[in-house]
Structures are given as C-alpha cells and as structure tokens.
Amino acid sequence: MKPHTLSVLVENKAGVLSRVTGLFSRRGFNIESLAVGPCEEPGMSRITIVVIGDDAQVEQVMKQLNKLVEVIKVSDLTENERVERELALIKVTAEQGSSRADIMQIAAIFRAQIVDVGAKSLILQVIGDTEKIDALEKLLRQYGIKEFVRTGTVGILRGSKTVSSSK
Amino acid sequence: MKTGAKILVESLQREGVETIFGYPGGQILPVYDELYDSSLRHILVRHEQAAAHAADGYARASGRVGVCLATSGPGACNLVTGIATAYMDSVPIIAITGQVPTTMLGNDAFQESDITGITMPVTKHSYLVKKTDEISRVVQEAFYIAGSGRPGPVLIDLPKDTQTGMAKDVPRAEKVVLRGYNPTYKGHTRQIDKVISLIIEAERPLIYAGGGVISSNASAELISLATTLGIPVTTTLMGIGCMPCDHPLNLGMLGMHGTEYANFAVTESDLLIAIGARFDDRVTGKITDFAPHAKIVHIDIDPAEIGKNKRVDVPVVGDVRAVLTDMLNSIKKKGVHDIWLKKIQHWREHHPLTYKKDGRLHPQYILHQMNELLKGDATIVSEVGQNQMWTAQHFCFRRPRSWITSGGLGTMGYGFPAAIGAHFARPDLPVFDVAGDGSIQMNIQELGTVAQYKIPVKIAILNNMYLGMVRQWQELFFDRRYSYTELPSVDFVKIANAYGVEGVRVETCEDVMPALKESLACEGAFVIDFRIEREDNVFPMVPAGAAINEMIGGHPR
Numbered sequence: 001m002k003p004h005t006l007s008v009l010v011e012n013k014a015g016v017l018s019r020v021t022g023l024f025s026r027r028g029f030n031i032e033s034l035a036v037g038p039c040e041e042p043g044m045s046r047i048t049i050v051v052i053g054d055d056a057q058v059e060q061v062m063k064q065l066n067k068l069v070e071v072i073k074v075s076d077l078t079e080n081e082r083v084e085r086e087l088a089l090i091k092v093t094a095e096q097g098s099s100r101a102d103i104m105q106i107a108a109i110f111r112a113q114i115v116d117v118g119a120k121s122l123i124l125q126v127i128g129d130t131e132k133i134d135a136l137e138k139l140l141r142q143y144g145i146k147e148f149v150r151t152g153t154v155g156i157l158r159g160s161k162t163v164s165s166s167k
Numbered sequence: 168m169k170t171g172a173k174i175l176v177e178s179l180q181r182e183g184v185e186t187i188f189g190y191p192g193g194q195i196l197p198v199y200d201e202l203y204d205s206s207l208r209h210i211l212v213r214h215e216q217a218a219a220h221a222a223d224g225y226a227r228a229s230g231r232v233g234v235c236l237a238t239s240g241p242g243a244c245n246l247v248t249g250i251a252t253a254y255m256d257s258v259p260i261i262a263i264t265g266q267v268p269t270t271m272l273g274n275d276a277f278q279e280s281d282i283t284g285i286t287m288p289v290t291k292h293s294y295l296v297k298k299t300d301e302i303s304r305v306v307q308e309a310f311y312i313a314g315s316g317r318p319g320p321v322l323i324d325l326p327k328d329t330q331t332g333m334a335k336d337v338p339r340a341e342k343v344v345l346r347g348y349n350p351t352y353k354g355h356t357r358q359i360d361k362v363i364s365l366i367i368e369a370e371r372p373l374i375y376a377g378g379g380v381i382s383s384n385a386s387a388e389l390i391s392l393a394t395t396l397g398i399p400v401t402t403t404l405m406g407i408g409c410m411p412c413d414h415p416l417n418l419g420m421l422g423m424h425g426t427e428y429a430n431f432a433v434t435e436s437d438l439l440i441a442i443g444a445r446f447d448d449r450v451t452g453k454i455t456d457f458a459p460h461a462k463i464v465h466i467d468i469d470p471a472e473i474g475k476n477k478r479v480d481v482p483v484v485g486d487v488r489a490v491l492t493d494m495l496n497s498i499k500k501k502g503v504h505d506i507w508l509k510k511i512q513h514w515r516e517h518h519p520l521t522y523k524k525d526g527r528l529h530p531q532y533i534l535h536q537m538n539e540l541l542k543g544d545a546t547i548v549s550e551v552g553q554n555q556m557w558t559a560q561h562f563c564f565r566r567p568r569s570w571i572t573s574g575g576l577g578t579m580g581y582g583f584p585a586a587i588g589a590h591f592a593r594p595d596l597p598v599f600d601v602a603g604d605g606s607i608q609m610n611i612q613e614l615g616t617v618a619q620y621k622i623p624v625k626i627a628i629l630n631n632m633y634l635g636m637v638r639q640w641q642e643l644f645f646d647r648r649y650s651y652t653e654l655p656s657v658d659f660v661k662i663a664n665a666y667g668v669e670g671v672r673v674e675t676c677e678d679v680m681p682a683l684k685e686s687l688a689c690e691g692a693f694v695i696d697f698r699i700e701r702e703d704n705v706f707p708m709v710p711a712g713a714a715i716n717e718m719i720g721g722h723p724r
Contacts, residue, residue: 011347014295015283022287056474063471069292069312069348 003032004058005084005155007163008047008065009073012038016070020047023064029053033086033130033152044072048154050130073163081158087125087151088133089115093144094122103143110136121146129153168333171299172197175263175325176205178306181339184234186591188212188221188584192238193278195265197330210587210620213612215242217584219249220610222260224585226253227571228546229592230384232314233260239267240278243324244285248578250320251289255575256405257382259318261309262286268328269297283324291319299332303339311343316350317469318382350468354485359493361481362440362464369438369462371507372398375421375450378405378574379443379467385488386410386567389442392491396502399511401429403444404559408570411543412563418511419520422450423709424556427518427721430709432511433458434716440464443487446476447575456714466490518722520560522703528676530554530629530699534561536679537599537627540687545597546571546589550582550606552636554629556705558601569596580609586624587616597625597687604630604654614666617692625686626694631701632656639704643719644711663694670694 010016017036024031032050039046051058058076065074077084090112094100103122107114112126126136133150157163169177175198179187186208191199202209212218215237222233237246243264253260267276283293292312294305302325309321366372380389380402386409393400393416400410401421410417418429433439439461444450451457454476465472465479466487473482483490522531534557537547543565549555549572564570571589573581586600600607607628617624629635638652663670669689673682673696686693706720 015287015293018284019287026288060471060475067469067471069345072347 001052001054003050003052003078005077005082005153006049006051006058006062007075007077007155008049008071009039009163010045010047011070011072012043012045013070016045017047019068019070020049020065023061023068024049024051027057027061029057029061033150035086035152035154048152050153075163077155077157077163082155083158084129084153084155085127086130086133086153087127088137089149090124090126090137090140090145091147092122092124092140093120093146095120099143103140106136106139112136169336170197170201170330171302171325171332171334172201172330174299174302174334174336175306175330176201176207177336178303179234180207182232182306182310184232186210186225187234187236188218188225188588189236190215190218190238190242192242192265194239194267194327195236195242195325195330197327198236198263198265198325209236210591210616212584212587213615214610215245216249216580217587217610217613217616219246219260219262220252220578220581220584221588222262223249223253223258224548224571224588225592226258226260226588227585228568228589230382230568231259231592232310233258233588234263235260236263238265238278239282240280243282244280247286247289250286250322252573252576252578252581253320254289254291256378256573257318258320259313260320261313262320262322264322264324265330266295266324266326269326270328272326283322286322289320290322293322293324295324295326296329297326299329300334300337302329302334303337307339308343308345312345312348316348351470351484352468352486352489354466354483354490354493356493358481358483359490359497362483363494363497365438365462365464365481366396366398366440366502370504371436372396372438372440372504373432373436373461374398374400375403375433375439375441375444376400376406376409377403377442377444379487380406380409381567383443383468383487384567385443385491388488388491388495390414391495395495395498397504397508398440398502399432399508401425401432403447403450403574404572405574406444407559408564408567411565418515420559422715423452424560424705424707425715426520426560427707427718428511428514430715430718431514431518434714435510436461438462438464440466442466442491443468445472448476451476452709452713452715518724526676528674528679528697528699529703530557530697531561532676533627533629533679533697533699534558534601537683538563540680540683541597541599543569545569545599546586546593548572548582548586548589548598548600550600550602551577551579552603552606552634553639553703553705554601554603554606554635556636557629560705579606583607583610583613583624583626587613587622590622590624598623599625599627602626602628603635604628604632604657604659605634607659608657611662614663614668614692618667621691623690624692626692628659628694628696629699630659630696631699631703633701636705638702642702642704643708659694659696668692668694670696672696672698674698
C-alpha cells in the first residue's frame with residue numbers, strides 16, 4: 001500500500017467528477033487528495049488524484065477509469081520523475097510579540113508568504129510537496145492553527161515528456 | 168422545427184427500433200403523446216422493472232439494442248434493478264426516463280429523482296439532456312455506446328421542457344466519434360501467436376467460454392476452433408448455447424453447479440483458454456485453487472477484466488469473434504489430444520448429471536420432457552435460483568441466444584418480463600419462462616401484459632412452495648433451520664385465469680407432457696403449475712469457499 005498520483009484527463013462536462021470519484025468510493029478507497037481544473041486543451045480538465053492502495057488495486061481502478069466515456073487518458077505518475085505541488089493557506093494565531101516574529105521566521109525558512117496580517121492572526125501561503133506542507137503545519141501547530149486549507153496535489157512529468165492525450 | 172418528443176421518437180426509429188417497453192407518467196407525457204400516432208410499437212407493462220427486463224430479454228434474444236421507457240421519479244427508480252441486471256451481464260439496452268423540467272432540477276420537485284446519479288454505478292454511460300437540440304445526437308451516441316465494445320445499458324434522462332422544446336432536425340451522423348471511447352476489436356497479432364504456440368505445446372487444454380462468445384456472435388468460430396484443435400469446451404452460465412449441448416467436446420457448465428467432469432477438467436488442465444468470460448466467483452470457487460496447473464489465456468474485449476480476479480499468462484484484448492477468426496486463420500495444422508479427451512470421457516461416464524427416477528415429480532424430469540418436446544427450437548428464459556440451475560444443467564441448448572437468464576446480478580423476477588421481450592425479438596420461436604414459485608411472484612403482474620397483447624409466453628413454474636435455493640443452503644449449511652423460506656401454496660392457475668390467461672396444475676409425471684403440449688397448442692400465454700418434490704436440491708454443488716473439484720452431491724471419485 002503506497003500513495004499513487006493519478007493524472008486523469010477528462011471532458012469538462014457535468015457529472016464527470018462524480019463518475020470518476022464513484023469508481024474509488026465503490027471500492028472503498030479513500031481519496032487522499034483531489035485537484036481539478038482546466039488544462040492545456042479547451043473543453044478538457046485534468047484531475048490529479050492521490051490514492052493509497054496496492055498496485056493491483058490501483059491498476060484495476062485505472063482500467064475502470066479508462067472505460068468511462070468522458071475520460072480521455074489516465075496515467076499513474078508515481079513511477080516517473082515528476083514535480084508534485086500543492087498550495088496551502090494557513091491561518092495562524094499570532095498575537096503581537098515574539099510568536100509573531102517566530103512565525104515570520106518559520107515562514108521565511110519554508111519560503112511561505114504572509115498574505116494577510118490581522119491583529120491576532122497571520123495567513124501564510126505555502127507551496128510545496130505534501131511533506132513540506134505537513135512539516136510546516138506541524139511547526140505552526142504550537143502557535144495555534146485557526147484554519148488550514150490545501151488544494152490537493154497537482155502533478156506533472158519532468159522533462160519534455162507529457163501525459164499524452166491519446167487513449 | 169420539431170418538438171424534442173418527436174425528435175426522440177424519430178431518432179429511435181432511425182436506429183432501427185421497432186418495439187419499446189414502457190409505462191407512462193407525468194414527466195414523460197410529451198413522448199407518450201408522440202407515440203400515440205407513431206408506427207413505433209409500445210408495449211405497456213405493469214411495472215417499470217418489467218420494461219427494463221423486457222428490453223434486456225429482447226436484446227439478448229436478438230443481439231440488438233433493447234429500449235425501455237419510464238417516467239421520472241418512481242418510474243425511473245423502478246428501472247434500476249433492470250438496468251443493473253443488464254449491466255452485470257453486459258446487455259445493450261437504452262433506458263429513457265422523463266425528468267422534471269430543467270428549471271426545477273434539484274428542487275425536490277414532485278416525482279423527481281436524480282436518476283443519472285442513482286444509476287451511475289450500473290450504467291455504461293448516461294445522459295441528462297438539457298437542450299432539445301442535443302436529443303438526436305445523444306440517441307445516436309447512446310445506441311453506439313450501448314451496442315459496441317463490451318455492451319451495456321445507457322440511460323437518457325429527458326427533462327420535460329427538452330421534450331416540449333423545439334429544435335431543428337439534425338441528420339444522423341455518419342459515424343459516432345467519441346474521443347474517450349474506442350474499444351479494441353482486433354487482437355494483437357503477437358499475442359495471438361503466443362496463444363497458438365501455447366495451444367500446440369499443451370497436453371490438457373480446455374476452453375472456458377463465457378457470455379462474450381454469445382454477445383460477439385462467435386459461436387461458429389468457437390466451435391470451429393475447438394473441433395480443429397480438439398479442445399474440449401466448458402461454458403459459464405452466460406455462455407450456454409454457444410456450442411450445442413450434445414457436441415462431443417462440450418462439457419457443459421462449470422463452477423458452483425457445474426458438471427463434475429467440467430470442474431475436474433478445469434482442475435487438471437494445463438492450459439485454460441478463457442474466452443469472453445470474467446472469472447466470476449460462482450465459476451472459480453476458491454480462486455487460488457482454480458485451474459492450479461494451467462497457464463491461462465484470457466481473450467476479452469474489456470481490458471479491465473484482464474487479471475482482475477486471476478493472474479493471466481497471455482491476455483488478448485479484442486472482440487472474441489475477431490480474435491477467434493484471426494486464430495483460425497493462423498492455425499496451420501489440426502490438434503489432437505486423445506489421451507486428455509479419453510480421460511474426460513471417463514469422468515463423463517462415471518460422473519454424469521443424474522436425478523432420482525422414482526416416479527415422483529422431480530424438476531429435472533420436467534426439463535427433460537421439455538427438451539424432448541422442443542428439441543432446442545425455443546427460447547428458454549429462467550428466473551433465478553434452483554429453477555435456473557436445473558434448467559442450465561438439464562435442458563439441452565443447441566444455439567446461441569436460446570438461453571436467457573440473469574447471471575451476474577441474479578435477479579429474481581427477471582424471467583417472465585425478459586421472456587416477453589424475447590418473444591418480440593424472436594416471434595417465430597416458442598418462449599418458455601422456467602420459474603420458481605418465489606421468482607414468479609416478483610413480477611407476476613405481467614400476466615396483465617401478456618393477456619392484453621396476447622403474448623404467447625409459456626410459464627413453467629417449478630413449484631416447491633419454498634424459496635428453494637435459499638432453503639437448500641439452509642438445509643446444507645444452516646442445520647435445516649428454514650428461516651423465512653417457506654411459501655404458502657398459491658393457486659397460480661386461478662391467478663392466471665383472473666388475468667384471462669389459461670393454465671393447468673400438474674402433480675404427476677404422466678401429466679407433464681400433455682400439459683407442455685397443451686401450453687404449446689394454446690395461442691396465448693399459458694401457466695403450468697408443476698407441483699414438484701419439495702426438497703429436491705441442485706447437485707452437484709461446490710460449497711462456498713471450496714475448490715471447484717470439491718463438490719458435494721456428486722459421485723464418489
């Protein structure tokens with residue numbers, strides 16, 4: 001059992017997301033993260049799904065995904081050199097004084113940006129892979145995280161290779 | 168400019184549809200109004216579930232796409248079991264449902280249900296059509312998707328305002344192009360060559376043929392392959408009929424209620440060639456002990472079936488008929504497996520399918536009498552349970568599409584309405600629904616349909632006043648604790664008569680043949696209430712979790 005990052009090219013039509021996620025829930029798989037958005041082709045969307053399962057289970061889900069009429073291409077990025085990123089927004093309790101300075105220092109180390117400054121809180125924006133965001137969250141916990149949102153992983157192959165769109 | 172309803176009806180006709188099965192209601196009224204003076208024949212069923220099963224029976228008997236129609240909400244929901252049945256057995260049907268107007272979608276309007284959502288896991292594809300001008304394209308696509316590749320059900324949900332809206336008539340496209348849907352028909356040549364060399368090397372090869380052989384119309388190719396290479400064939404429940412039952416190479420059905428010789432052959436084979444089959448648990452028993460000495464070849468049009476349940480040595484993705492044709496073309500010499508066939512013959516002689524011949528009314532006797540009377544020239548439909556397994560074991564099927572049964576989902580109540588559909592597909596053949604007293608009561612209201620349209624479906628009820636298959640399990644595995652499986656006696660003849668359908672009750676062996684003949688002579692539908700031995704079991708049987716060669720109720724080895 002290990003995390004697999006699947007890149008799924010789909011037609012941007014009502015109901016596609018629910019067809020795709022339904023194939024996971026039907027098998028009792030929990031989706032770790034999900035990110036959807038338009039992509040390089042007009043009328044298409046790319047879904048990046050991170051799911052934990054053994055290789056055979058993931059292969060079966062991929063084959064089932066391929067059977068969906070509105071799914072154009074399914075790739076497992078896991079075995080390839082790739083870039084994976086997610087973006088997180090973290091609202092941290094930061095009273096005036098030393099904690100605020102500490103937080104700003106941590107933010108700098110993680111190359112996180114302060115995108116909002118309130119009287120009693122800061123919002124940090126950080127981009128990175130899952131581990132980096134997890135690490136930052138862990139560090140900030142001691143100051144009090146009021147709210148934490150993340151986009152889910154998006155992934156792309158390194159080099160000029162692409163997840164081609166032929167099925 | 169035409170209304171959406173008119174475009175729908177004309178689009179169906181352009182796809183060659185002649186008969187549809189349905190039930191009207193508020194949100195599908197514009198379509199029904201269009202049907203009123205259309206040449207499209209509509210059969211009014213008595214429950215929407217029956218419409219879906221009838222479309223399915225029509226599709227299985229004809230090889231064409233079946234169509235059913237229902238209103239929104241409860242009507243659509245009543246189709247679900249029928250759609251799921253078709254999905255599990257890869258049957259091409261189109262289910263058309265009315266829907267509340269687009270402006271009211273999602274508002275919990277009267278008789279609204281999210282039927283595309285509800286049926287998502289049991290349809291090959293579905294459409295919620297929000298614009299009238301999409302209807303003709305959607306219908307054409309739906310038929311293409313349902314009937315091509317691995318066939319399956321497609322749902323078209325039509326909000327009322329798209330039915331009443333106006334649009335220009337769009338001509339039928341020459342070809343449907345769907346970027347995300349391109350089934351593979353031709354098998355990979357190198358894989359096919361590998362299969363052939365495996366067959367040449369094999370000493371104990373066995374073909375395991377499933378419903379894919381029937382749905383790709385590959386019976387002739389299968390028989391030709393088996394006879395050319397001298398390979399015995401066992402079929403799944405869904406594959407029955409792809410080879411005549413009395414063909415010397417046909418070992419009958421394998422699996423939980425398969426023949427002993429078929430199951431022994433699987434266990435001892437050194438090459439198992441699965442063709443259009445999916446290694447279902449009722450076939451394999453304990454999967455790790457299924458064909459333990461065999462290399463496995465899997466020919467199937469659906470890549471997702473390859474390696475799903477069992478590791479495969481040589482997969483061939485493609486249409487069964489196309490692949491078998493290519494195989495036949497590249498086979499250079501005949502194959503001989505005399506020692507293997509002799510061994511199988513020995514099993515066949517010492518482990519035949521049997522039943523008690525003590526003069527009492529046993530269900531197997533009835534099936535043998537049916538066999539004698541019909542000689543394979545009939546469409547036989549079954550319900551689900553003991554009636555289904557006895558028919559699969561004891562009726563001699565001689566051609567594809569003559570056996571129609573709910574295999575994957577195992578839907579009780581399927582048989583009678585499916586038999587109605589089968590009649591419209593093959594009106595030239597007598598149609599029998601072999602039923603149990605439990606199953607028949609799940610869609611018995613269709614007596615109204617067969618009476619109204621004078622549909623000559625013959626219903627042979629193997630009546631043991633039990634939910635027989637469940638009772639059998641309770642007898643064998645639950646210490647005869649018959650928890651809620653006993654059914655009180657029902658006078659089925661009286662029920663039939665009340666609908667205007669004729670029938671007789673049969674209690675002795677002597678009365679079986681005369682009753683069968685009377686049913687055939689009757690112009691309309693006919694019910695035969697066979698009062699069979701109450702506690703007859705389906706044997707042999709592979710207990711749950713056992714390997715398929717560990718059968719009970721067979722002959723000592």
